[in-house]
Amino acid sequence: MEAAHGLSELSKQVVGFIYPNEIEIHWSILIVVYPYITGLVAGAFILASLVKVFNVKELQPTYRLALLTALAFLLIAPLPLQLHLGQPTRSYEMFLTPNLASAMAMFGFVYLWYLMLVLLLEIWFEYRRDMVVWSREETGLRKWLHKVLSLFSTDISEKAVAFDQKTVKIITIIGIPSAFLLHGYVGFIFGSIKANPWWSSVMMPIVFLFSAIVSGIAIVMLLYMIIIPLRGAKIDMKCLDKIASFLFYAVIVDFSIEVLDFIHRLYESEESIKILSQLVDTKLFMSLVVLQVLLGMLLPLGIMIVIKIFRLHEELRKLLYFVSAVLIQLGIFSTRWNVVIGGQLFSKSFRGLTTYKLELTGIEGFLMALALLIIPFIVLAILIKILPPWKKEELAGQ
Amino acid sequence: MDRRDFLKNLGLCIFSGGIIGGLSADAWAKLIHKDYDPAKHYYGMGIDIDKCIGCGRCMQACKTENDVPIAPFYFRTWVERYVIRTDHSVSVNTINMGVDEPSDLFIERDVLRSFFVPKLCNQCDHPPCVQVCPVGATFKTDDGVILVDSKRCIGCRYCIQACPYGARFLHPQTRVADKCTFCYHRLVRGMLPACVEVCPKQARVFGDTKSFASPLGRFVRMNKIHVLKPYLNTEPKVYYANLDGEVN
Numbered sequence: 001m002e003a004a005h006g007l008s009e010l011s012k013q014v015v016g017f018i019y020p021n022e023i024e025i026h027w028s029i030l031i032v033v034y035p036y037i038t039g040l041v042a043g044a045f046i047l048a049s050l051v052k053v054f055n056v057k058e059l060q061p062t063y064r065l066a067l068l069t070a071l072a073f074l075l076i077a078p079l080p081l082q083l084h085l086g087q088p089t090r091s092y093e094m095f096l097t098p099n100l101a102s103a104m105a106m107f108g109f110v111y112l113w114y115l116m117l118v119l120l121l122e123i124w125f126e127y128r129r130d131m132v133v134w135s136r137e138e139t140g141l142r143k144w145l146h147k148v149l150s151l152f153s154t155d156i157s158e159k160a161v162a163f164d165q166k167t168v169k170i171i172t173i174i175g176i177p178s179a180f181l182l183h184g185y186v187g188f189i190f191g192s193i194k195a196n197p198w199w200s201s202v203m204m205p206i207v208f209l210f211s212a213i214v215s216g217i218a219i220v221m222l223l224y225m226i227i228i229p230l231r232g233a234k235i236d237m238k239c240l241d242k243i244a245s246f247l248f249y250a251v252i253v254d255f256s257i258e259v260l261d262f263i264h265r266l267y268e269s270e271e272s273i274k275i276l277s278q279l280v281d282t283k284l285f286m287s288l289v290v291l292q293v294l295l296g297m298l299l300p301l302g303i304m305i306v307i308k309i310f311r312l313h314e315e316l317r318k319l320l321y322f323v324s325a326v327l328i329q330l331g332i333f334s335t336r337w338n339v340v341i342g343g344q345l346f347s348k349s350f351r352g353l354t355t356y357k358l359e360l361t362g363i364e365g366f367l368m369a370l371a372l373l374i375i376p377f378i379v380l381a382i383l384i385k386i387l388p389p390w391k392k393e394e395l396a397g398q
Numbered sequence: 399m400d401r402r403d404f405l406k407n408l409g410l411c412i413f414s415g416g417i418i419g420g421l422s423a424d425a426w427a428k429l430i431h432k433d434y435d436p437a438k439h440y441y442g443m444g445i446d447i448d449k450c451i452g453c454g455r456c457m458q459a460c461k462t463e464n465d466v467p468i469a470p471f472y473f474r475t476w477v478e479r480y481v482i483r484t485d486h487s488v489s490v491n492t493i494n495m496g497v498d499e500p501s502d503l504f505i506e507r508d509v510l511r512s513f514f515v516p517k518l519c520n521q522c523d524h525p526p527c528v529q530v531c532p533v534g535a536t537f538k539t540d541d542g543v544i545l546v547d548s549k550r551c552i553g554c555r556y557c558i559q560a561c562p563y564g565a566r567f568l569h570p571q572t573r574v575a576d577k578c579t580f581c582y583h584r585l586v587r588g589m590l591p592a593c594v595e596v597c598p599k600q601a602r603v604f605g606d607t608k609s610f611a612s613p614l615g616r617f618v619r620m621n622k623i624h625v626l627k628p629y630l631n632t633e634p635k636v637y638y639a640n641l642d643g644e645v646n
Contacts, residue, residue: 007471017478017490019517019564023471026555026568086553086573093533093552104556105532194630195526195562348564349646351490 006357015282016352025344025356028364030080033372035186035208036336037077040376042183042209043216044070045119045175050246052172058242064126064389065227066220071119072380078111080372083363103189114182118175124151125164125171127387132156145386183212190339197272198279198343203261210254215332217247218325225322227384233395237314244321248304251328255297275350283345283353288338296331300324431586436540441580442607442635443594444617445516447642449601452477452514454494456593456602463581463592470494472567474578475518475593480644482510488644515645516602518593519544519565519578520626520634527557527566536575542607542635543582548574562627580604607635 007023014023048066050056082088098105131150135143184205190196191204201207221243228235265273280288303324307317346353359365430436460475461468470492481489481504489504493514504512525544527536535551538544546557551574558566558575569576581591589595594604605614614637621639627646628634638645 007469011471017492020471020473020476020492021558021564021567024568026558081554084554086555086568086575087551090533090550090552093535093550097533099531099534101529102532102534102556104530104554107532189556193526193530193560195560344559348562349490351488351646 010355010357013355014352016347017349018347018352018354019349022347023354025341025354027340027344028084028356029341029358029366029369030084030364030372032333032336032340033369034077034080035183035340036215036333037073037080037372037376038183038186039208039212039215039332039336040219041070041074041077041114041216042179042212043214043218044073044220045179045216046213047217047220047243047246049172049176049179052169053176056242058236058238061236061239061390061394062220062224062243064387065224065384066216067119067123067126068383068387068389069220069223069380070216071123072383073376074111074115074119075379076372076376079375080369081107083368083372103185103192106185110182110185114178118171118178122168122171122175123387124149125167128153128164129156129161131387149386180209184209190343195348196343197270198276198346199339201261201265203257203264204339207254207257207261210250210257211332211335214247214250214254214328217243217250218328218332221247221321222325222329223380225318225325228395231390231395233390235318237317240318240321244304244307244324247325247328248301248308251297251301251304255301272350275346275353279342279346279353283355284338284342287334288342291334292331292338295327296334297328300327300331434586434588439541439585439606440608441521441542441585442605442614442637443518443521443580443591444603444605444614444621444623444637444639446601446603446617446621447513447515447638447640449599450477450514450516451599451601452479452493453598455596455598456516457494459592459596460578463584464579466576467570469570472570472576474565474576475516478515478517478645479512480515480642481512482642482644483508484510486510511642513642515638515641516593517563517565517626518636519561519580520563520632520636521578521580523633523635524631526560526562526630526632530556530560532556539582541585543580543585544577545579545582546575546577548572548576551575562630562632 011023044066047059048063048070051059051063082091085091094105095108098108128150131146132154133156135146135150138146187205187208190199190208191201193199221240224243225235225240265276300323303320306312307320312320341356344354345356361367454477456475457473457477460466460473464474466472466474473492477493478490479493483489483504484507521542521544523542525536525538528538528544531537531551532554533550533552535547536544536557537547548569553568553573553575555568555575558568561577566575566577568574581589581593584591590604591602594602603613603617605612605617607614607618609615610619617639618637623637623639624641625634625637
């Protein structure tokens with residue numbers, strides 16, 4: 001038996017005592033990818049909502065991009081879950097006979113609510129006028145594509161467009177708590193497991209939420225900085241400074257919450273503190289202390305403080321923003337890793353640590369995880385092709 | 399569609415949902431012998447730590463009886479050995495896992511106390527695994543046993559994460575969650591769980607928690623009883639006598 005052979009290799013690396021069934025890490029890299037992706041969805045949506053609900057005009061150039069980013073990632077979000085199931089062909093059971101007491105059973109409903117009622121509707125109303133216009137100007141396949149996507153609507157009178165805009169605003173207002181629900185809920189899946197002291201925390205949904213906002217804002221910032229120059233247009237620095245400013249505050253809030261959680265655990269010093277300290281000192285040192293905290297949080301914070309204090313030149317600012325956003329992505333991915341994998345590396349007997357070996361190939365391997373992280377960008381590229389976020393004159397004007 | 403039709407269809411949907419929802423119960427019903435009435439029982443197990451000699455026959459019997467993979471990472475029941483030294487440091491290992499520390503590692507005069515702890519699913523009365531299962535594949539029977547419907551389990555492993563006792567595993571062949579059933583297929587025929595039957599020291603006692611006269615009733619009357627991780631409010635139905643405070 002191949003699985004058993006792999007596990008006996010692992011058993012040599014166990015430190016201390018673990019329950020014998022605990023040698024296998026049950027939630028692997030795919031379950032790290034899942035909350036990372038839903039976090040990007042929620043965060044990107046929150047950034048978009050800043051434009052519509054809070055009237056942050058500077059962010060307008062990223063509004064549609066943020067919506068499409070959220071959609072691209074949301075479409076792929078269930079894939080890692082599906083692939084990870086022991087019996088993937090039975091996943092429909094979660095819709096047919098959900099156990100209402102189970103946090104996980106709500107996934108389908110939260111997901112569908114967010115996809116159907118929030119994102120798709122908002123994007124449709126936002127693009128409706130443009131789709132009608134495009135379908136009139138274009139020929140061939142694109143004409144029909146936009147015709148179908150606009151559901152054959154033709155009315156672009158001022159009244160109709162005003163209605164669209166009002167609807168978008170209402171959907172966004174519903175969308176903000178929905179985005180909170182989507183990712184806070186993912187945090188709850190972990191936070192409600194009382195058997196696991198690394199997960200079991202009322203802070204978990206909140207930590208998930210703010211890290212989601214951080215990662216979502218950062219990904220839209222990155223995409224904006226990459227796509228705009230690729231299209232030969234100029235980056236709107238006002239917009240970029242504003243995003244960076246929101247990113248800065250989001251990181252501060254996220255960092256404060258995580259520090260609070262950390263201090264709280266340390267101060268309460270419950271039964272699990274010894275094994276958790278050992279976990280952080282050894283198995284998670286690289287991914288938590290170095291990647292998540294130092295490189296993923298403190299360094300970008302430092303960079304952004306420097307940008308705020310010294311009035312740096314535009315080109316240097318761009319470079320530093322870019323570096324910060326990349327570091328933040330790395331940090332948030334490490335956060336997900338530390339929660340999901342970290343929570344399974346110690347024994348529930350609190351007497352030992354096990355180990356996780358990431359395979360290169362296979363369904364739960366590194367390449368699969370990488371593919372799942374790349375696919376949303378391909379989806380996004382297609383979405384941008386079908387529903388261009390910027391008008392030509394906008395790009396020319398910037 | 400008028401309102402009457404709509405209501406009729408809605409009723410049909412709910413009804414068919416009920417049928418699908420009843421499948422877990424059906425899988426269970428198939429197990430039950432015609433002369434057996436689950437409502438008349440409520441099972442639990444008693445384990446006397448002082449009686450266990452760590453022979454591991456219970457583990458072998460369990461694997462044979464329930465077709466549990468032989469590899470030492472899949473256990474429905476297992477036995478832990480605790481050695482507490484005079485400096486109060488504790489060593490624990492699972493017996494017969496092939497990673498046993500050689501016994502001469504412990505110099506006798508350094509050992510404060512040592513004992514074996516048989517472990518299995520605690521068949522919690524307030525089971526976290528049942529709560530988290532998204533499809534209701536893990537369920538509690540009328541006679542108090544937690545079972546997994548292997549035809550319905552989707553293999554998401556949330557139950558494995560939620561079990562505080564490490565009692566569950568993903569079966570490498572069936573790819574669904576697996577755990578101790580108190581040998582439910584034997585119970586419904588009036589037999590004892592395999593581990594209880596083979597224990598040469600009668601360290602494991604099985605019976606009805608409600609019955610005063612059952613072996614278990616007597617066990618909980620005659621001993622000071624403790625359960626594992628009581629602070630998690632899982633209300634285990636595996637009762638330990640002479641359990642050391644170091645065990646968790």
